[in-house]
Amino acid sequence: MTTWLSSKTDDTSPLVIALQEVNGPVLKIMGYDGYAPTEEQDSSTKTALYVRRGTTHVQLDTQPWCSTTLSVVGCRLEVSPQRTILVFCVYVVPESTRNKANKAPVDLSFIPHFRKIYPQDVILLCGDFNSQHVAWGYNKCSPRGRRIMQDASAYGLTLLNTPQTHTRLGQTVHQADTSPDLTWSTRPQLFQWEVLDDCMGSDHFPILIRFRTAGFLEGRSYQVEIGQDASTVRTNHVGVPQGSVISPTLFNIAMYQLPRRLANVPGLKHAVYADDVTVWTHQGSVGEQEDVLQRALNIIHDYAMEAGLHTAPDKTEFVVIHGGRTTFAKQEEKKCFKLHIGNQPIMRKSTIRILGMHLDENCTASTWFQRVTKTSKQILHALRRISNRTRGVNEREMRQFVQAFLVSRIMYGLPYHPVNRTQIIKLDRLLNEAKRMVTGLPRYTRLDALKSCSKLNNLTELIDMHIHTQETRLRATNAGRYTLMLLGYDINTLPMLPNKTPPWEITVLTDGKPLPLNMDPNQRARRLNYAKRHARATSSLPMTERVVYTDAALPADGTSNTCYATAWYDQTNRNQSRRYHASADAMYSTRAELVGILDYLEWALEMSPQTDPVHHRVYTDSQAAHRACANVLYTDPVLQKIRHQTRLLRECGHDVTIHWVPGHCGIPGNEKAHRLARAHLLTALARASDTPSTFLATPPELADPIADKHITKQRRAAYLTAVGNPLSIPLLPSKVFTRRESVLLRRIQAGTLLTPFLLNRFHRGDTPPPVTGLCSTCNCRADLNHLCWECPVYNPPRLRALATIKRGPWPSSLRTWACPEPSPPDRAIEFWRALIMFLQDPAAPPVGDRLRDSHKIQAIQAAPT
Template sequence: MPSITPAIVDPETGTEVAEASGKAALFRNTFFSEPPHADLNDIASAQYPEPIPLPRITEKEVIEAITSSKAFKAPGLDQITNKALQAGRLALASHLTNIFNSSIDLAYCTAHFRRSTTVVLRKPGKDNYTTPKAYRPIALLNTIGKIMDALLARRLSYIAETYDLLPRAHIGGRRQKSTEHALHNIIDKVHHAWNTGQVQVASLLLLDVSGAFDNVSHERLLHDLRARRVDERLVRWIASFLSNRSTNIVVDGFQSRPYTVSTGIPQGSPLSPILYIYYNSSLIQPSNTDTDPEGTTAVTGYIDDAALLAWGDSTEDTCSQLEDMLEKAQHWAHAHASKFAPEKFQLTHFTRSRTRFDLEKGIETAWCNIAPKATCKYLSVTIDTKLHWKSHIEAMQRKVSSTIGALHSLGSSTWGVKMLEMRKIYRGVAIPQMMYACSLWSRGRTSGCGYTKQTLQTLQALQARPARTICGAYRATSAAALNIETFLLPVEQQIEKHNADAVVRMLASKDPGTVQTRAISARRNRYTSPFERIRRSFAAHAAIDLGTSEHIPPFVAAPWRTGPTIYIDNAEEARSRHDIESEKAENICIYADGSGIGGCIGAAAVCLTANRIERTYMGTDATSTVYAAELQGINLALQIAQNTLEDTSSPRQVAIRTDNQAAIRSLVRAEGRSGAYILKQIACRTDTLQDKGHTVIVRWIPSHEGIEGNEAADIAAKEATGWREGQDGSEAADRAAQPEELYAVLSTLKRKSREEAEKKWQGTWRTGTTGRSSFRYTPIPSKRTLQLHSGLSKRESALLVQLRTEKVGLKDFLFNRNVPGVRDSLCHCREGRQTVRHVVLTCRRLRDLRKEHLGGLPGRTNLRGILNSHKLATKTIRFIEQAQILGHNGIGEE
């Protein structure tokens, strides 16, 4: 097999190694080298707090872990795929549950779970791939073992979030958190410094830990887990999980013999990220302003990346503070067998004053002097000293341009990947690269929209290039028309939508009171952070009080919580089971529903046997959704059940019926979902009923199938909004009372941001001066434009777009573009200019061909109707191709 990696230079001898076996040995020495000695003197006398007990693993957890695994992840030595486990999850669940529980009881991780294959992958963006450190080891593990790892990782995450075991500023690898959270956490504090006193300076020091996962000290990790109250049974199992591991290294098709791995945690295990977060939490904990609001230092962590920030009246002051923080970090490194790479440290001073501060002031360390730079790179974002983001925007443009170049290789106007597939690739790869962290760089300047007109024009040109490749349009086609034909949101609106969504996500993951307090104080500040500028802008334009938005916690309930039993059958089976269960007198049957009517949302639950009806008004569709109302209906059904069974001692079955499958599925794994505050109430009510011995089942039933209870619940939900059957829409009846807790759900806020972006797109398209040919066919941007290309080849899609934009190889267009050899714009029939309209509708030379393809079809005399209908447009493409009248390069580009 040919080599896929270049010759690797041995860092000790400087000799090149070309043989795969020699490379494997070098990678082994690099990845699994002997780590520094950890200072463990404090462990022997350590006193640990009371651990948090964890119950036995449940079948529900096993099934969820299997279901949530990626089906086609590469397997380990066992070659069992996740897809196979998913296919047999119901049959395997009880057996795996017993195995996993026995494994923990015995504090023994099965030997074959600890054997792996280490695949060597390039680290992206490196200049030199002849050094071993330019590569990353990825362990391919036993898939059943990874199911157990994922299950235990979720448990560790749950207790960390529920019992506040980790520093708040330790952001990476945690639910409801992202890199944008970490970046805004730093930038907000820089703006805080700028708004303090006579304007302070902030200094950021980025640390780099060499081989973070590979150098983890097992003894120290176990100590850290005990110190943070992890169940002793789980700690002992983790000790076994880490011990006596072995791996084969695979490089260039060569597989080495098994090597023993005595240190570190395996990169590739779902358990490793959360273990490392526990491991380095004491590095993030000191100097955190979460515990000292008046402090002048802060640490932000993102898994193995640590950012130290200090602010003060001078760079001498901030550097002195950073030196103290770095000294504490070094103590952590000694105790944790970790090794810093000071040559990779980055220091940047943040200020917009040119002369007031000494921006050349560096940090003196035991290793070397760290000189400040005008920019630093953190979590793939280039941050400059003035927070104008010019360097990042330029780097982003280069990266996106490279991606677009690769996209061009997938096709042109006459061949290659079909239009809809290529559009999907662009939206899935290039747009995320372009929009990454735009909630920071697009709001860097204090005036206007936050970025320069030149930046916007550059980004617009960046999007126009792939849009032209996607649809096969001529270069003369305007960017506005390209956006319409490919239904790509213009860059300016993409930025606004992404920013609004980012702020809404961050608000949902934080305590709303804290955000509101910060927002109120920020109004008096000279420098406004990007987060606050976006928050104000979105709240003003969308007319929404973001202080009332919902908070989505990392977990709504414990992973091992049983919850209600759910059933989602096909319509016939669901109806049959409904009829059988309804005949059982011991069952309490309650119907739940949510409804939206006239822009208002209502929820209701109906119990026919107990003659009980509960209704609640969920506000307008700017606050709630029908999905949230469906959840509230289930919540009301549980409330009816509680009231009905209040004085009942014998166990009963509570059977709740609803016609919304999404709401039912949310009951099983609720975390991270919109409507979390309702799901939490449902969980509490369900637990209360189950604790009293009652059984709770939630079953899907088909809607509007004549099921009496379902129809009654539907009417009750509508009546909750003030609607009454047979009444004039102008007459408003009394609405039901609102629930005690009512928040704007995340999905409504995201929908509002999308609507605002589309509204602005519609406005600019309507008043624009370019792309008027496309405007005649699509006066309002619509996704229906994409439906025209269903089933078309790339060549056919290109011709359709060219016809709609009227930038096509007909003489009228070619003559206006001064194409050599085209002497006039007249059609060959000499009865008019050779335009799209003339050729498709009136040219007498093409009368017979036109009749053959378009004759007898309704709408054939309306060009707009023809090119807006999939059937007619397809026939028109055939007609144009057979007419053979396209000049110059046919349907190719100019």
């Protein structure tokens, strides 16, 4: 068994190991915490329970139920944030005709005892019961077996064993294989019971219990109704796993009539998603509110019974929320609420959780704050183990880890919980600790410098942009606008939403292939290789394939984006066209690129009666425009016209497919379209008498959700970048410097690199101070700027380092040396390498680790021996 466990990895090793007939002290298994019924681990025991280390668990006190015939040990462990289970390991002494005490009934009263303490937990009871019953494969029922079966039924336990599967191997020819090892649970649908074939030297087969993904809807009947017509009743033979994509859809179909019934209850608000129903009320007296909620619960229960479903009273709970300070009168009002569902009482809780949001009865965020603080500290502890100031994960990856694991978890609930100022400050402290881990900066770093180096925004800034982005998202749908109306927003002034195209009428514009990865402008080599492959592919196309390139040009100043030019170039027939446009609103590049595609399709449709049917392969160098064409949910009016023109062309026998090519990579057709659009824009802007086309001067009463989302995303990125770098400290390139070098550069940029001046300030209370804070040569403050830039003693190593800079002039100060202009990037990297070389020179000033190590050596030498 130990050898088998050691061969398992952390992902495949069992979460819990339950052993019976130990007949000795609890053995030590690597990676597990072992428990016995008594606290004395060295004493002999019949049962032992092992829990994998790293799992949140606690041992249960089962010693009062242990006797000469029964040994039981239990633990309570958290298998997920939403589920906790109670695991019990039991051994019952075999029935013996010589010892009448062994025939005593087995006391399983510890099950209701712990179930009363932990009513929401799942119970898993396993062990060697040494009793006979036909339910688990025996030919007869012993008195003890009948008593165990009766108690298990009374305590809500269900047997997981398969009667035909034996768990013990007969040792002689006169012994048959039996099944004394039983597994019980209060939620049998959560587990999968399996017996392994290898006994591993024992006379009992190991039993493996797995968590199973529940298969819903299998074996159910369904009928499709359209108006008065109904199909035949059919049986579903395929189960749907809970949590899959299709499962909520099927639940929504089954529950679609429930909101109509709940809407008839005055004063009631409700929300239904799949199998989760939330109802609430805030109007009227206490009695009226109770009546409204009880009426809603009755409707839900009756509807579930009609649909062939069942309500879950053990999962149903309610909370009474009172604002302000808790008083005796408010507590009495809460006790007055008595709600039932299906004749089963509903438990009142001090806090409930709805889709990750915790609602406390005192209208505070205490529960959520405690949970997120605990989780954040665990995340910080894990991140601290993978990186420090000298080695480990570099800055870029650490920033991504913090954003993915810490910031996202905090921001999931922070904008929606009523947190106070003290809680915000504590969460900001956790985020500041994460910023120090990202950059390697010390605790005495100024917050503005810490923020600029880490490139992580404060929580207040993230909250503001999160709320603004959420408002934009809600304005994009009718359901979202209704939510805004409930929140007090004026939705009457918003433009109308466009009509959505049914799925069966959507015109496919692309070939369905995703865009290639790593094709941004910085990946020059990959873009050139892609352009070469494109040139080879288009050079061998037949005449029935027409290759067309489109492009758009906007003013370079970015201030007059209401006018722009588009152009297209037909590489097959050498046709070309260009057009000047004006828009009522500021134009962004994606829509301008779409207009260029539309210009060609309009010309192709106009010329379609005069040409034979061909396949129009339209190429654009805008990834955003290609994604918009591939997105069936895009409701942009220009894209709607593109789909309409494509549909008309296909009715004429033509075909249209939109592709992407990298721009400015030497593709002749793309370069030709770019020159046409740019030249036409410059010519039109120079001619004051040029009459622009106003084809896109659309009235603003029609909303464009995708454009609003795009603009909001750009504004969010620009705002967070601007406020996230108050000191204009540049970003360090990834995979160029080691972790130690990156931390050294960050400490110079933030002004926190250890110097004699700082060390003197830190030990100002000491008498005498360990070092003097003045330069011995210049008799001025020995800070970072003086030692690294001004002091003439260190001119030789400084000049040697500056001499390695070949691109452009030398820096004019330590600030420009540590924080150069980010473009071109090679010049900035050259500056930083020269700075690192200067500080690593043996003749460099004593700063950083060199000063700290020399101070430690002096302290050791001064210590008495």
